[in-house]
Amino acid sequence: MSAAELKHTSHSSSSEAATSELRPPFRNNVGSTVWMLAKREWIRFFRQRNRVVAAVGQPIFFWLLFGTGLHSAFRSGGQDFMTYYLPGTFALIVLFTAIFTTISVIEDRKEGFLQNVLVAPVPRWTIALGKILGGGAIAFVQALAFVALTLATGNLGFSPALLGIVAALAIASLALTALGFMFAWPMDSTQGFHAVMSLVLLPMWLLSGAFFPIPPPTAGSGVGQVAMHWLMRCNPMSYLVSCLRHMMLSPSSGGLASNSEVANYWLPSLTVSWLVSIVFLVVTFVGAWMIVLRPAKGDLK
Amino acid sequence: MWQPRVHAPVTNATSGREGHSAVGETTCDVIADHLAHYFPQQTYRSNEVTLSTTLPALVASSIRYRYDASHALDGLDLSVASGDIFALLGPNGSGKTTLFRLISTLAMIQEGEISVFGHSVRKQRAAVRSLLGVVFQNPSLDPKLTVEENIRCQAALYGISGQDLRKRIQAVSEQLGLEERLATPTEKLSGGLKRRAELAKGILHQPKLLLLDEPSTGLDPASRLDLWHAIQQLRTESGVTVLLTTHLLEEADKADRIAILDRGAVVAEGPPAELRASLGNQVLSIRSTNMNAVIAWLEEHSVPCQKLSDQILVSIPNAMDIVAPLSKQMGDLIQSITLGQPSLEDVFIAKTGHRFWKYDASVSA
Missing domain, CATH: 3.30.70.260 (ACT domain)
Known part of the structure; x- marks a missing residue:
């Protein structure tokens, strides 16, 4: 290259040309990075046999254990606990898988893999998107496997509502993975994440109406019951569970129970449940996008 | 085959954001001053920049970096010529790794200026990242993936795919003696082979400047020799500039030039033989x-x-x-x-x- 070719001036045209030359010569690396990060989550999942066994076995175990064990103690309009607990089991599957996949953010940082991505010419949000799509897809497919199982056992029937259930599971998978990512990104130890899991994520599930109904406040309700009601009502996961419950309880979904049977506890309408769930998805995605732009202390380790 | 290109800085100064294509938005004044400091015989002006092809690979001037109360870097100046194997030698705590993080864009520059082939690290992060190959002191390989899968992950970060990727994987694996190990999970590799796999990732996109942080850490003497042979071969065959940090005196002795760091500043710089002769x-x-x-x-x-x-x-x-x-x-x-x-x-x-x-x-x- 001659000296003349290397001469640049401040004129807009030549500056523009020089600017284009200065751009990284890597094309489509945003898409390929997101795909790589998502695909890697899958490869890692299937190469860790314990995770696969736990992912398949745990929800079935919980469903059978709690469903049968608490059957006699549960009273809700004649509904048995296995039926009541089914939407909660789906929420649990999605939540646990989301937790375990987002822990990989901390592992990636400790193993040095993340540093490698941080010094590559890709925007940081690609990391969030890749991890959430990958982790969310694992949670979603796992939930679908449980859908197939409940269809086979007759606990869920074939109906148009099934499509809604699948859509709600997709939203829940992505939103909860994004939420887990938000907690995992700033952390530099998995122990810290377990503390968050115990203090925030599991209580979110317990207070979502998944395990026991949301108590309706009445004139004679104590402070505790009112507080519990509003706590559960403000929990976005209550609306994800409510979405599933509405569709699973719908007579068109196989007539597991009628809506009159849920009159004894508070349940938001299906429309409200969908709206809040979608807003929750958007908020967690925006939160994950914003948090990933901030340097974490673990970046420099 | 793609080769990273080196260009003169351009003149429109606008701010860039982390992670976005913050390129072409420079600062000729800063870089011109910067270059003039090291190459006073040439003229650099903000509105008309003429550079020779022998741009230094790296220029760092008056770098200061603090961690809370302590200075990790205290007015460090450094210039690395294109094509050199350059070693940053210093004991633990001398500021090597901090400088490495600043150059590799992992940490933000607090004071001073660093440019890589004329591109400001502070303002043209994406352009600088595209010119760098980085091999960290700690392993960055995914232990659950094979060598080839790890290399493919790296390729995705740079948008390399298809036939081009296959050719590059073949080329780097041959160059680093990894042909037989491509299907091996990295957790089953020896320390020396892991380092080679790291190196393969680092050079896959044919960087102009290869940064190696303590490359021999954890390696036995035979693996160290092996690694150095690979580094020298890379320089000879690919013309890549290598900047490495080390606290091993015998390792620094193999570099073309070394800069000795102490308490965040360069205390001596030159070819090892020349420094000894002094x-x-x-x-x-x-x-x-x-x-x-x-x-x-x-x-x-x-x-x-x-x-x-x-x-x-x-x-x-x-x-x-x-x-x-x-x-x-x-x-x-x-x-x-x-x-x-x-x-x-x-x-x-x-x-x-x-x-x-x-x-x-x-x-x-």
Whole structure:
């Protein structure tokens, strides 16, 4: 290259040309990075046999254990606990898988893999998107496997509502993975994440109406019951569970129970449940996008 | 085959955001001043920049970086010529890794300016990242993936795919002797092979500047030799500039040039042989039961010396000439006198006044 070719001036045209030359010569690396990060989550999942066994076995175990064990103690309009607990089991599957996949953010940082991505010419949000799509897809497919199982056992029937259930599971998978990512990104130890899991994520599930109904406040309700009601009502996961419950309880979904049977506890309408769930998805995605732009202390380790 | 291109800086200054294509938005004034500092014979002006193809690979000027109350880098200046294997030598805590993080864009520059082939690290992060290959001290391989899968992950970060990717994987695996290991999970590789796989990732996109942070850490002597052979071969075959950090004196000795860092600043810089020669051709190391008496004798005879905690160093031309009179007059106090060629540690001691590994050993000259 001659000296003349290397001469640049401040004129807009030549500056523009020089600017284009200065751009990284890597094309489509945003898409390929997101795909790589998502695909890697899958490869890692299937190469860790314990995770696969736990992912398949745990929800079935919980469903059978709690469903049968608490059957006699549960009273809700004649509904048995296995039926009541089914939407909660789906929420649990999605939540646990989301937790375990987002822990990989901390592992990636400790193993040095993340540093490698941080010094590559890709925007940081690609990391969030890749991890959430990958982790969310694992949670979603796992939930679908449980859908197939409940269809086979007759606990869920074939109906148009099934499509809604699948859509709600997709939203829940992505939103909860994004939420887990938000907690995992700033952390530099998995122990810290377990503390968050115990203090925030599991209580979110317990207070979502998944395990026991949301108590309706009445004139004679104590402070505790009112507080519990509003706590559960403000929990976005209550609306994800409510979405599933509405569709699973719908007579068109196989007539597991009628809506009159849920009159004894508070349940938001299906429309409200969908709206809040979608807003929750958007908020967690925006939160994950914003948090990933901030340097974490673990970046420099 | 794609080759990273080096261009002169352009002139429109706009701000860039982390992670986005913050390129083409520079700062000729900063970089022009920057280059003029190191290459005063050339003229750099903000509205008309003429650069030769021999742009330095890296220029760092007046870099200061603080961690809370302590200075990790304290006014560091450095220039690395294109095509060199350049070693940053310094004990732990000298600022090597901090400088490495600043160059690799992992940490934000607090004060000063760094440019990579004329591109500002502060303002053209995406452009700089595209020119860099980075191999960290800690492994960055995914242990659950095979060597090839790890390389493919790296390729995705740079948008390399298809036939081009296959060719590159073949080329780097041949170059680094990994052809037989591509299907092996990285958790099953030896330390030396892991380092090679890291190197393969680092050079896959054909960077112009390869950063290696303590590349020999955790390797046995044979693997170290092996790695150095690979680095030198890379430079010869690909023309890549290599900047590595090390605390191993023998490793630094293999570089074309070294910069010795101490407490966040460069205390000496040049080819290893030249740095050693600056101390003369001989170094005397004297151990004595009464060091103060020996130092008094040396001062009386106008012989400059340095006192360490356990010995006295004399690094002057023809140092051997003082051995006979010293032995004759101070023989009772002398435990041993060792005569040798100056080492890089001697250079370090001469420049800093303390041993490479011991900050508390003060020197009286």
